[in-house]
Amino acid sequence: MxxxxxxxxxxxxxxxxxxxxxxxxxxxxxxxxxxxxxxxxxxxxxxxxxxxxxxxxxxxxxxxxxxxxxxxxxxxxxxxxxxxxxxxxxxxxxxxxxxxxxxxxxxxxxxxxxxxxxxxxxxxxxxxxxxxxxxxxxxxxxxxxxxxxxxxxxxxxxxxxxxxxxxxxxxxxxxxGGFSVTLAGRRAYLVQTAEKGLSWLRLVADGRAGHGSQVTPDNAVTKLAEAVARIGRHPWPLQLTPTVRALLEGVADLTGLPFDPQDPTSVDALVAALGPAARFVGATLRHTTNPTQLDAGYKANVVPGSAQAVVDGRFLPGLEEEFTTTVRELAGPDVRIERVHHDVALEAPTTGALMDAMTDALLAEDPGAAVLPYTLSGxxxxxxxxxxxxxxxxxxxxxxxxxxxxxxxxxxxxxxxxxxxxxxxxxxxxxxxxxx
Structure with missing residues (x-):
């Protein structure tokens, strides 16, 4: 056989x-x-x-x-x-x-x-x-x-x-991409047509080293901690790229939920309707900056001369310059930024011969389904x-x-x-x- x-x-x-x-x-x-x-x-x-x-x-x-x-x-x-x-x-x-x-x-x-x-x-x-x-x-x-x-x-x-x-x-x-989610009782397959850009950044603060018992206004750890907090807590605004907008319009059509791109509540409800896939999609509505590593000092009573942190930044397609400028402003004048790893954001056409072929191949095996584009946060x-x-x-x-x-x-x-x-x-x- x-x-x-x-x-x-x-x-x-x-x-x-x-x-x-x-x-x-x-x-x-x-x-x-x-x-x-x-x-x-x-x-x-x-x-x-x-x-x-x-x-x-x-x-x-x-x-x-x-x-x-x-x-x-x-x-x-x-x-x-x-x-x-x-x-x-x-x-x-x-x-x-x-x-x-x-x-x-x-x-x-x-x-x-x-x-x-x-x-x-x-x-x-x-x-x-x-x-x-x-x-x-x-x-x-x-x-x-x-x-x-x-x-x-x-x-x-x-x-x-x-x-x-x-x-x-x-x-x-x-x-x-190409995996299924269930929307209002109907399967929909999400084809990945875009992905966020990658910006891993090292924040470095310098200061005056000294004894931990002394007054130290020029403290590297303090400068770094303030910068990390500003970047990590920054409320990045909602920004819908073309792929994300196309996905949300498709979810709205399948579920009957309203879609108002200016209303975060409306957007959040559509993302939530994607079930487990909401984790992927929710991170593509805006830039993100997550502090992931901290490194400073070697003894409890010694003020170190420098302190470092790493931030995992992910920026939306077409908006890298805006992202970089904002992170620089949030870091402040006392912290320098070094690039650890950087890679481009991508956004491919959501229509065309290859997209049609992927859609047809899916629907041939699952005729009652829908096919939607989406952006990958990674x-x-x-x-x-x-x-x-x-x-x-x-x-x-x-x-x-x-x-x-x-x-x-x-x-x-x-x-x-x-x-x-x-x-x-x-x-x-x-x-x-x-x-x-």
Missing amino acids: TTTAADEVVDLCRDLIRIDTSNYGDGEGPGERAAAEHVAGLLDEVGLEPEVFESAPRRTSLVVRLPGVDPARPALVLHGHLDVVPAQAQDWSVDPFAGHQDDELLWGRGAVDMKDMDAMILAVVRQMAREGRRPARDVVLAMFADEEAGGTFGAGWAVRNRPELFEGATEAVSEV GTDNKSLSRLGITGYGFAPLRLPPELDFAGMFHGVDERVSTDALRFGTRVLDRLLATC
Whole structure:
């Protein structure tokens, strides 16, 4: 009997989860080599010849190009990442790297971020190769290292050092989109067409070091604490970007709730109607600045000469300059700002041939559903690919149980995904590659 993508996708995902690719962001950890070699073997098994490369020891990525029916068309990048955030086993109900399965759920670190999508991609591509089918256009399949730490050793490195791998590509599809939510009893699939920008900032305050018993007006800790409080408590105003506005209009149409873009209460009610996905969407209504780290002093009775803090800032597409200016003003004249990590905000068209193809592929498998665009509050490797002029979307299609807290699965404890959702996703992806 011929093996189909739906037959093997759960096993593929389980096997990937069992390969620990924890990314601690400091160069420590197992790296992605074992997972990349495993994936390369799966592709080689069906006659494909991926190129495996490393940006640093054990920081391994791979790319393979699948010829399309119409090679004259611009290519599509279909990409995933092999690394995961760390998991503390004592906090979980199951071993996070055992690939535990029960009650139609597959548990483990990476089950939704994003070894589920990796497995769906592999299952579909393997089936197409076995059957001798080609995608509608050339597809550049990529599995990157290091996405969970900004992609420096993965997509970012590939874009800087191997841009020829993506020659002719104009669009990309990857994670955190295409999943379902339930609105007024009807399923709606959220396709990610935008993502906020990333601005990790170090705040540094200098002062006069001295004895803790003395009067010290020039105190670095005080200056820093005041700046951190101003930035962390700043009430960023409501600002609806085009993608967010389109999403809220769609939610209003499906639920019958009113939509007044000038009324925060109206907006909040529409976001709340998205259930667990409200966590994703609620953070895309405005800029955010969350203090995440503090570092000052070495003894209780010594006033330090400097103090530092780190702020995780996320800015809306098209509004980076406004965000940067405001943070500078909030920090004040006594605190300097150093960039820790920065990446662009993205906003792709919510209409067009690829968006139509994604919508059609979803509705072919779930005819009564709706499809809406949304903005991701985090980031993906689409940021790196955008530097090559490639427009990225989030489309890892999953038909989810209404009770599953999908947003809470990302980087959370007891991460898990429905096995039925994995099989659904393979069918949707197969349709997409055949038509897009």
